[in-house]
Amino acid sequence: MYSKSYILLFFANIVCALLIVFSRGIEVKADSSNLTRSVKLERFASLERVITYDTIEQSYCIRATDEDVENLMRIVQAEAGGEDRRGKLLVANVVINRVKSSKFPDNITDVVFQRKKNVTQFSPVANGTIYRVKVSEETREAVYSALYGEDVSEGALFFMARKYANPENAQWFDSNLVYLFSYGGHDFFKR
Numbered sequence: 327m328y329s330k331s332y333i334l335l336f337f338a339n340i341v342c343a344l345l346i347v348f349s350r351g352i353e354v355k356a357d358s359s360n361l362t363r364s365v366k367l368e369r370f371a372s373l374e375r376v377i378t379y380d381t382i383e384q385s386y387c388i389r390a391t392d393e394d395v396e397n398l399m400r401i402v403q404a405e406a407g408g409e410d411r412r413g414k415l416l417v418a419n420v421v422i423n424r425v426k427s428s429k430f431p432d433n434i435t436d437v438v439f440q441r442k443k444n445v446t447q448f449s450p451v452a453n454g455t456i457y458r459v460k461v462s463e464e465t466r467e468a469v470y471s472a473l474y475g476e477d478v479s480e481g482a483l484f485f486m487a488r489k490y491a492n493p494e495n496a497q498w499f500d501s502n503l504v505y506l507f508s509y510g511g512h513d514f515f516k517r
Contacts, residue, residue, distance in 0.1 A: 394434035403459040404450030413510035418472035419479035482514035
């Protein structure tokens with residue numbers, strides 16, 4: 327009556343139809359260090375597949391160019407290279423807090439290289455250390471964490487290494503700023 331090929335074709339069509347019906351809610355997830363994507367495939371009457379992406383991409387807490395990021399890494403390495411991750415994070419936080427403050431320049435590079443009365447804000451800029459440092463992986467990680475919003479600074483806008491500070495400079499910090507806390511080799515302050 328019916329040939330074998332027609333019967334096989336009939337069953338193949340049924341299997342395909344069942345696969346389409348049961349594939350309604352396939353969910354695929356991929357995770358990487360900076361990006362999580364959730365892809366959901368949905369079936370509509372037209373049998374078209376619509377792919378929607380719920381993308382959560384981290385973004386910096388401030389605008390920063392590649393040059394800004396490089397300068398932030400260099401100043402953190404120069405100021406806190408011998409400190410642990412938290413010490414490095416704190417120095418990065420101070421620079422970022424300054425960028426966010428109306429009292430300082432509005433980008434990292436200008437904050438790092440700012441001069442007031444012909445005096446640099448950071449001693450590694452004055453003595454050239456910023457140009458000679460080799461940025462460690464721990465410094466990179468701390469800087470990126472700060473750029474992505476990790477902040478443990480309590481709003482600090484200033485820090486000093488009292489052990490190495492000129493006594494007149496230390497006196498200025500103590501007289502004109504509000505002491506917040508000490509960590510590693512630095513004291514942290516705000517206005």
